[in-house]
Amino acid sequence: MLKTPFFELESRYNAFFTEFAGCLLPLHFGSAIEEALLVRNDCGFFDISHMGRIKIKGEDAEKLIKKIFSRNELKERKGHYGFLVSQEGKVIDDIVVFKNNPSDFFIVVNAARKEKDIELLKYEIETNKLKAEIKDISSETAFVAIQGPKAKDRIKELSEIKNLPPAESIIQLKRFSFIEKGETFISRTGYTGEDGFELSLPAELAEEIWKILVRIAKPCGLAARDILRLEAGLILYGLDLDENTSPFGSHLEKFISEKSERFELVKKNFLANPQFLKGVILDGFPIPQSGDETEPEGKITSAVFSAVLKKPIAFARFKENLKEGERINVKVRGKKIVQGTITKVPFIQKD
Template identity: 35%
Template sequence: MSENNAKAYSEPNRTPLYDQHCKLGAKIVDFGGWALPVNYGSQVEEHHAVRSDCGMFDVSHMTVSDITGKDTLAFLKSTLANNVEKISGTPGKALYSCMLNEDGGVIDDLIVYYLDDNHCRLVTNASTNERDMAWLNQLAQGHEIIITERPELALLAVQGPNAIERVRSVVDQEFAESIASLKRFQGVFNGDKFIGRTGYTGEDGVELIVSADYANQLWEALLERKVQPCGLGARDTLRLEAGMALYGNDLDEQHTPLDSGLKWTVSLTEERDFVGKANLEIPAKHSMIGLVLEDRGVLRGHQKVFSNDIEIGEITSGTFSPTLEKSIALARVVSASKPALDDTVNIAVRNKMLTARVVKYPFV
């Protein structure tokens, strides 16, 4: 490697659980500047473990930030497309929202936990961290708040029909009782440990925000309880089967939430103003549709979608679904030409036109 190339290349960041992945022989890749496991052998087995039993994911590359101060709620009301007032007054309640630019494009999608009127916690994407923090700090001018990133914390997601029972079996009694009391989309502190009944798989489960040492203890304890470690590959097939958007694929700054199937996350009915609201066009120019491939092949991002020989859009996310044993996809199409459910469209795959059925998602 030349001296110039050596300077340009930097090792990806390692999560607190990196050594655990190496011990298990995981295939590690550079994912947005982080060394993360793609799989531990069989991606399909990992996928099925989450659907039928329980799996765990290292998601410590995600960014945790605490917003504190007397203007916390006012700031988030004006910053997020969804209205944080929906969850205010219920400690630990979580809200999914997009954060928009002035044009209405999506800078990031995130989870916000309401802790009290002077404290909320954000969980944002790793790939957008630099842009997110710059935007949040810019918008914070004039508000009495402090934004504090928490890079010392690890994030561990445990997902599947048996996830909650399995986590409760490896923590102390007080923590186990607080986990049992959680409702969906709600979190709770136990000392300095935070756990939310949230996830990115379509299954029940929890996400833990804890110290690096405790994350390693949990990982090892859950391994002993036969919880399947899962990598980025299974995470992607699971979230797509559940119809969940992925930033950079289904969401970006060139499209609004309304163009991306996320109208339900935008609060437009009240007088509240928020960044980007003025540029949200109704009806939206684009719509999202689900596709199931009828022919042999695999649907992938950026493949063009045709209806009656006219190009109407493109696939944003596509994969082979281990649960359905068919290829599935999300596609963004021009609203005016949106095909009806049960219609078929054609997908340009290499030099062929393959047939896909339009379906309602989530797929599973």
């Protein structure tokens, strides 16, 4: 079982650990609901070191990215959310591609899909005889997300760390832009629906940054992150999307460029087996689990208790393109029927 560079530090803060994608990570530090509300109203931070960080360099780096990525127009010094697409038009991961210049990219991938993603990248390099090199820096670095409406003010304190860029350079970052200094990478991104930053830095700096982070914010776990991302209408690959489903019909169409190389393959696969991902607000308890069946025919993919709405919410995938306001039944754990209403996502609206 892998441990992140923050593991020992998290243990001292009474983290309750769980296994996720082969790594021990904090599930919570006492209360997932309190942690989620903290991030909505103030500032919290997450250990996301389990996620894959991959550098791609070489004269054909951009050519490689454009062969397998669902976005075609890639701006320099910006990050781009989208999908890694196989030769068969299957979505094998959702990723963020950061472009420094046409020969220098940094990508963030899901932990459970990293090996599959690297396998695809290497296949494309070899098959197309591309001049590009892949370097997986995941095990050499720590990765942390600072999230919440007060993240911009709090992150200034990190200027105490010599290896980081100046505080002013960090807070001036626009959404999805990034800055680098040596082996440190900072982007204005996140997975909570709030403002925030994600930092990749050498693993040996984990303790130094932790001491500052616990002074300016509070540590939060996977459970809070799951609540926050679902409230914000963000998918989790492996549950809400996989190789057998599609971004089409899943409120994700804007992340697939018509000019991308494998657009037609992705669209063809969707039309051959159309399914539709919808938001659902449940009337009550119990909270469904992934895989619970619905009527009309479908399945729950993700479900949590919303800290903001104070009721269960879920994503569900249906064969019909249900409309907002339609009612459904969910058979929870194959037994109790809980009713719900199809709703637009995100579940909570930010100013």
